[in-house]
Amino acid sequence: MIDYVKNPKEIEEKSFEIITEELGDKKFEESMGKIVKRVIHTTADFEYAELLEFHPNAIEAGKNALKEGCCIYSDTQMIIGGVNKKSLTKHGVQIFNLVHNEEVTKIALETGMTRSMIALEKAVADKNIRIFAIGNAPTALFTLKRLIEEGKAKPDLIIGVPVGFVGAAESKESIRDLDIPYIITRGRKGGSTVAAAIINAFLYMI
Amino acid sequence: MIDYVKNPKEIEEKSFEIITEELGDKKFEESMGKIVKRVIHTTADFEYAELLEFHPNAIEAGKNALKEGCCIYSDTQMIIGGVNKKSLTKHGVQIFNLVHNEEVTKIALETGMTRSMIALEKAVADKNIRIFAIGNAPTALFTLKRLIEEGKAKPDLIIGVPVGFVGAAESKESIRDLDIPYIITRGRKGGSTVAAAIINAFLYMI
Numbered sequence: 001m002i003d004y005v006k007n008p009k010e011i012e013e014k015s016f017e018i019i020t021e022e023l024g025d026k027k028f029e030e031s032m033g034k035i036v037k038r039v040i041h042t043t044a045d046f047e048y049a050e051l052l053e054f055h056p057n058a059i060e061a062g063k064n065a066l067k068e069g070c071c072i073y074s075d076t077q078m079i080i081g082g083v084n085k086k087s088l089t090k091h092g093v094q095i096f097n098l099v100h101n102e103e104v105t106k107i108a109l110e111t112g113m114t115r116s117m118i119a120l121e122k123a124v125a126d127k128n129i130r131i132f133a134i135g136n137a138p139t140a141l142f143t144l145k146r147l148i149e150e151g152k153a154k155p156d157l158i159i160g161v162p163v164g165f166v167g168a169a170e171s172k173e174s175i176r177d178l179d180i181p182y183i184i185t186r187g188r189k190g191g192s193t194v195a196a197a198i199i200n201a202f203l204y205m206i
Numbered sequence: 207m208i209d210y211v212k213n214p215k216e217i218e219e220k221s222f223e224i225i226t227e228e229l230g231d232k233k234f235e236e237s238m239g240k241i242v243k244r245v246i247h248t249t250a251d252f253e254y255a256e257l258l259e260f261h262p263n264a265i266e267a268g269k270n271a272l273k274e275g276c277c278i279y280s281d282t283q284m285i286i287g288g289v290n291k292k293s294l295t296k297h298g299v300q301i302f303n304l305v306h307n308e309e310v311t312k313i314a315l316e317t318g319m320t321r322s323m324i325a326l327e328k329a330v331a332d333k334n335i336r337i338f339a340i341g342n343a344p345t346a347l348f349t350l351k352r353l354i355e356e357g358k359a360k361p362d363l364i365i366g367v368p369v370g371f372v373g374a375a376e377s378k379e380s381i382r383d384l385d386i387p388y389i390i391t392r393g394r395k396g397g398s399t400v401a402a403a404i405i406n407a408f409l410y411m412i
Contacts, residue, residue: 044394
């Protein structure tokens with residue numbers, strides 16, 4: 001019988017100690033550090049210490065929106081699955097996604113565009129969304145950029161971390177010039193677990 | 207206005223071309239290659255070409271169980287969120303998780319053990335599970351190992367890819383000597399998106 005740590009709190013504390021130790025001299029502002037470490041905790045990938053990029057107002061904007069019980073739109077169900085439900089409820093924060101919406105599926109089939117694009121456009125038309133968490137679809141992030149430029153959306157924060165080989169890096173770079181606070185991962189890496197980790201890090205801070 | 211690829215099929219095909227090209231001389235048996243590439247597609251992390259380890263019977267065992275419409279237990283909701291629902295339905299495959307079950311939460315609070323352990327034990331008692339997909343909790347994988355050793359579970363395949371710093375690597379190594387087909391990621395890396403990618407790769411092959 002192998003002896004191993006069974007207490008969840010102990011596992012998490014020990015994990016963050018190891019991460020802090022291995023980050024060594026790399027220092028971050030406190031709140032940023034908590035986000036960076038939680039992303040590394042989720043991926044076991046220290047590259048994220050280099051890849052994460054924060055707009056100067058990202059931390060404050062995210063905290064304020066969440067404290068006020070805002071609405072988050074995520075581009076995948078996986079992000080919703082990964083966010084701490086108790087913390088969401090505690091702060092009155094809602095998170096939703098429309099990729100599996102019937103109308104969205106229908107339009108996507110008719111137009112040959114991704115469901116992520118159609119879903120995001122519908123979400124913006126339906127609700128006041130203060131945080132967007134895009135972890136999968138570059139097309140969703142490009143669509144969000146267009147809607148912001150057209151004055152149809154004005155979020156407090158964009159968590160822009162699509163993963164992938166076609167358009168992901170470009171989509172993330174493209175939101176830098178929007179004058180909207182953002183957190184992005186440079187390059188190809190990112191994903192739903194990264195997006196969920198960033199949201200959870202915020203929820204545990206406020 | 208930035209020009210970008212909007213067609214989901216085109217995005218996926220182009221992504222797999224890039225992955226195949228960058229893998230270069232690294233060759234895999236056909237089915238294994240499909241799994242490795244889908245994991246890289248999901249993570250944008252080529253390290254997985256080295257980290258994924260396949261038991262000699264893993265591919266055949268997984269394909270047969272899924273073809274027969276088996277039941278999969280996953281240790282997180284995120285894995286369920288990431289698996290292609292249409293493919294599951296098509297093949298009559300079920301996937302479930304009990305981490306949010308009321309009884310599980312109660313016992314976890316009473317014992318101070320992780321909900322993942324309690325949930326897995328309850329799942330094995332309740333159902334005939336032919337594939338386990340463990341993407342998050344080393345404690346779930348250790349528990350599964352014990353139940354197999356006690357003769358309480360005898361799955362066709364273990365997808366053992368917990369991510370993390372405390373127990374993850376050890377939990378994966380520990381299932382090598384069980385004489386049960388497995389797919390693992392060596393070391394710290396892995397996660398729910400990796401587990402979902404492996405299941406999806408299987409579903410697209412059968």
